[in-house]
Amino acid sequence: MNPLFEPSFSADEYAGRVAKTRTRMKERGLDMLLVAEPSNINYLTGYDCWTMVQPQALLVPYSGDVVFFAREVDLPGVTLTTHLRSEQVFGYPEDYVEKADRHPFDWIAGVMRERGLMSGTLAIERDSNFYTIRSHEALMAGLPNVNAVDSQRLVNWVRAVKSDSEIDKMRIAGRIVERVMGKTFDMIEPGVRQCDVAAQIYANSIMGLENAGGTYPSAPPLMPTGPGTAVPHLTWSDAPFKSGESTSLEFAGCYHRYNVPLARAIFLGAPPPRLLEMADIVNDGMDVALAAIRPGARCEDVEAAWRVLITRYGLSKATRIGYSIGVGYPVTSWLEKTMSLRPGDTTVLEPNMTFHVLLGMWMDGWGYALSESVVVTERGAECLSNVPRGLRVKR
Amino acid sequence: MNPLFEPSFSADEYAGRVAKTRTRMKERGLDMLLVAEPSNINYLTGYDCWTMVQPQALLVPYSGDVVFFAREVDLPGVTLTTHLRSEQVFGYPEDYVEKADRHPFDWIAGVMRERGLMSGTLAIERDSNFYTIRSHEALMAGLPNVNAVDSQRLVNWVRAVKSDSEIDKMRIAGRIVERVMGKTFDMIEPGVRQCDVAAQIYANSIMGLENAGGTYPSAPPLMPTGPGTAVPHLTWSDAPFKSGESTSLEFAGCYHRYNVPLARAIFLGAPPPRLLEMADIVNDGMDVALAAIRPGARCEDVEAAWRVLITRYGLSKATRIGYSIGVGYPVTSWLEKTMSLRPGDTTVLEPNMTFHVLLGMWMDGWGYALSESVVVTERGAECLSNVPRGLRVKR
Numbered sequence: 001m002n003p004l005f006e007p008s009f010s011a012d013e014y015a016g017r018v019a020k021t022r023t024r025m026k027e028r029g030l031d032m033l034l035v036a037e038p039s040n041i042n043y044l045t046g047y048d049c050w051t052m053v054q055p056q057a058l059l060v061p062y063s064g065d066v067v068f069f070a071r072e073v074d075l076p077g078v079t080l081t082t083h084l085r086s087e088q089v090f091g092y093p094e095d096y097v098e099k100a101d102r103h104p105f106d107w108i109a110g111v112m113r114e115r116g117l118m119s120g121t122l123a124i125e126r127d128s129n130f131y132t133i134r135s136h137e138a139l140m141a142g143l144p145n146v147n148a149v150d151s152q153r154l155v156n157w158v159r160a161v162k163s164d165s166e167i168d169k170m171r172i173a174g175r176i177v178e179r180v181m182g183k184t185f186d187m188i189e190p191g192v193r194q195c196d197v198a199a200q201i202y203a204n205s206i207m208g209l210e211n212a213g214g215t216y217p218s219a220p221p222l223m224p225t226g227p228g229t230a231v232p233h234l235t236w237s238d239a240p241f242k243s244g245e246s247t248s249l250e251f252a253g254c255y256h257r258y259n260v261p262l263a264r265a266i267f268l269g270a271p272p273p274r275l276l277e278m279a280d281i282v283n284d285g286m287d288v289a290l291a292a293i294r295p296g297a298r299c300e301d302v303e304a305a306w307r308v309l310i311t312r313y314g315l316s317k318a319t320r321i322g323y324s325i326g327v328g329y330p331v332t333s334w335l336e337k338t339m340s341l342r343p344g345d346t347t348v349l350e351p352n353m354t355f356h357v358l359l360g361m362w363m364d365g366w367g368y369a370l371s372e373s374v375v376v377t378e379r380g381a382e383c384l385s386n387v388p389r390g391l392r393v394k395r
Numbered sequence: 396m397n398p399l400f401e402p403s404f405s406a407d408e409y410a411g412r413v414a415k416t417r418t419r420m421k422e423r424g425l426d427m428l429l430v431a432e433p434s435n436i437n438y439l440t441g442y443d444c445w446t447m448v449q450p451q452a453l454l455v456p457y458s459g460d461v462v463f464f465a466r467e468v469d470l471p472g473v474t475l476t477t478h479l480r481s482e483q484v485f486g487y488p489e490d491y492v493e494k495a496d497r498h499p500f501d502w503i504a505g506v507m508r509e510r511g512l513m514s515g516t517l518a519i520e521r522d523s524n525f526y527t528i529r530s531h532e533a534l535m536a537g538l539p540n541v542n543a544v545d546s547q548r549l550v551n552w553v554r555a556v557k558s559d560s561e562i563d564k565m566r567i568a569g570r571i572v573e574r575v576m577g578k579t580f581d582m583i584e585p586g587v588r589q590c591d592v593a594a595q596i597y598a599n600s601i602m603g604l605e606n607a608g609g610t611y612p613s614a615p616p617l618m619p620t621g622p623g624t625a626v627p628h629l630t631w632s633d634a635p636f637k638s639g640e641s642t643s644l645e646f647a648g649c650y651h652r653y654n655v656p657l658a659r660a661i662f663l664g665a666p667p668p669r670l671l672e673m674a675d676i677v678n679d680g681m682d683v684a685l686a687a688i689r690p691g692a693r694c695e696d697v698e699a700a701w702r703v704l705i706t707r708y709g710l711s712k713a714t715r716i717g718y719s720i721g722v723g724y725p726v727t728s729w730l731e732k733t734m735s736l737r738p739g740d741t742t743v744l745e746p747n748m749t750f751h752v753l754l755g756m757w758m759d760g761w762g763y764a765l766s767e768s769v770v771v772t773e774r775g776a777e778c779l780s781n782v783p784r785g786l787r788v789k790r
Contacts, residue, residue, distance in 0.1 A: 074626070
């Protein structure tokens with residue numbers, strides 16, 4: 001085994017995660033759980049190859065070995081990046097790849113039948129990007145006695161409270177994005193091409209720290225500029241930055257697949273009063289939101305604290321002000337898709353939960369964004385990066 | 396409108412693509428086509444924001460306006476990056492985002508009913524990563540009189556033959572990846588961290604050319620090294636490159652979402668005879684494969700030419716030797732998921748089809764990869780990049 005490709009965590013840590021998953025399976029009366037989200041597979045096994053473009057899945061039976069199904073040619077990558085033993089890994093033949101008349105899940109159903117995994121209640125990820133309608137139809141055709149139910153993002157919820165080792169990884173990702181933001185501020189000037197700044201955001205975040213190199217984040221840098229700042233999820237063009245315009249910057253440091261995002265804004269020239277005023281309000285909003293984060297508070301309480309404040313200024317915001325973060329792959333960005341800081345989310349905060357608190361104000365033709373990634377501690381919210389808040393102005 | 400965010404092509408070009416799509420719809424008797432693949436949406440409209448993390452879809456009725464559904468907060472990005480008029484664009488309220496008891500496709504079905512788009516045959520992308528089981532169940536519940544059928548990758552197939560304007564974009568992406576490969580060879584040395592090379596691959600490809608900046612490719616650089624070269628889809632770690640090891644490099648230049656990938660291999664030190672021998676065979680294999688590419692030949696003919704050659708050396712390869720490329724987003728990499736250069740694919744080659752001819756030999760504990768991205772012309776295969784083939788050796 002090559003030490004370059006050791007899994008990110010010990011075999012014990014992964015076994016603990018599978019055990020927590022099984023505890024929830026037991027509560028829900030699930031006999032089997034089929035995990036297709038790459039982030040969930042990585043969380044449970046460490047698997048880290050760019051193979052989600054083809055069907056793959058981890059099967060967690062309530063008892064017995066977990067088993068992993070992937071395209072045959074990709075099996076060496078499973079052995080290299082996980083603690084799974086070769087008898088837990090099954091590769092479907094090339095003959096099943098992108099064919100109209102058969103599907104990898106036909107083959108997977110066959111292996112499950114051979115192993116006696118062919119009855120009982122099976123939870124599937126019903127709203128996942130990585131388990132398609134065709135996957136499901138093929139699996140169900142091959143396992144007629146299985147009762148399929150929605151997993152309700154079971155593994156995502158297991159991921160919500162991080163271990164201390166995970167928090168260590170996120171602290172490193174937080175240091176990475178903090179440095180990248182500083183270098184990005186330095187680089188943005190009138191006449192500099194947007195793509196050249198995007199290039200350095202990637203380079204700096206993947207170089208990472210001297211003793212901890214980074215990897216590809218789960219989303220490209222979002223960096224709308226000028227009127228584009230009204231759009232939350234715009235990337236960049238090869239046009240230059242212009243004097244008299246602001247740019248919203250939102251990107252993540254990524255270390256061992258743990259994403260820690262950060263948003264700031266920069267203005268080239270003399271900012272208009274409405275933007276300075278918005279920056280001040282949002283700054284205060286961040287203070288009250290972070291102050292509301294503590295064990296025992298509910299997700300919606302955090303949003304309510306923010307809302308009280310901005311309402312006083314005649315502002316409103318339809319979108320949530322944050323969400324749970326952790327392990328991620330494109331295209332789910334850095335979302336865990338569990339907890340949101342928004343009205344109606346009554347999840348109670350616990351230590352070692354992690355959130356991206358994102359205060360994005362997308363107005364008519366302009367906008368402003370500020371965020372912090374935080375870990376919930378006994379003492380409240382602790383920011384994972386340290387970058388001054390407020391609008392950065394370059395005159 | 397901000398000229399920074401003009402769509403990549405003229406309104407006429409997009410109208411022509413929709414017209415071609417409708418021709419195929421007519422042949423298949425389809426009344427409506429629901430397009431969820433971000434690459435297909437981009438192809439038909441130019442839409443280019445990082446929003447596929449939430450449900451979104453373009454509806455192409457056989458007659459009448461196409462309509463686009465997205466999260467409400469993302470609508471300004473539709474206006475900014477497409478030629479669609481505001482009355483063609485519908486945003487679902489925030490209240491539908493990541494909720495257990497309702498789904499954006501409940502709302503989308505409602506709008507379709509209001510517009511009378513509620514009966515007939517609707518093609519959906521049944522094996523897409525971007526139209527989930529839950530999306531489909533919600534849509535079908537809301538449109539009980541619709542007859543849903545699989546699109547059979549209808550838009551992907553329309554994309555197969557590129558316009559000259561698309562080929563122009565791909566030529567630029569080819570120039571980009573050609574430069575990036577050269578700079579990557581220069582940088583790989585014993586002791587250099589893998590992540591630092593990955594960082595510069597991103598930076599160089601996104602900087603692109605002086606007059607044509609690049610964007611994020613549809614997959615991270617694949618750069619397995621040492622024993623990792625047995626694994627096709629490994630990325631990198633922060634360990635250093637080592638003398639006496641080879642590295643396979645596969646990455647793309649990306650321009651206006653057109654990906655042009657390229658694979659080469661580099662060895663630090665004195666390569667073992669088996670690797671040099673393999674490099675020579677694969678080089679010859681590339682010659683015969685490219686020579687077999689011409690209008691009128693079938694996809695499988697190209698693979699057969701390669702197979703005859705490697706069989707002579709006692710080698711075999713289970714995986715296809717290439718596939719159609721074009722517009723792409725993560726996580727589908729640069730695959731169009733239509734034509735493959737493999738036995739049984741009888742698609743006839745036409746001018747302006749584009750392929751990644753990838754000769755990856757993944758052996759037991761080692762491997763070698765060489766590729767070219769090509770456009771089919773009347774005169775045969777034309778490479779989109781110009782980088783010397785064969786194993787690059789640094790002693």
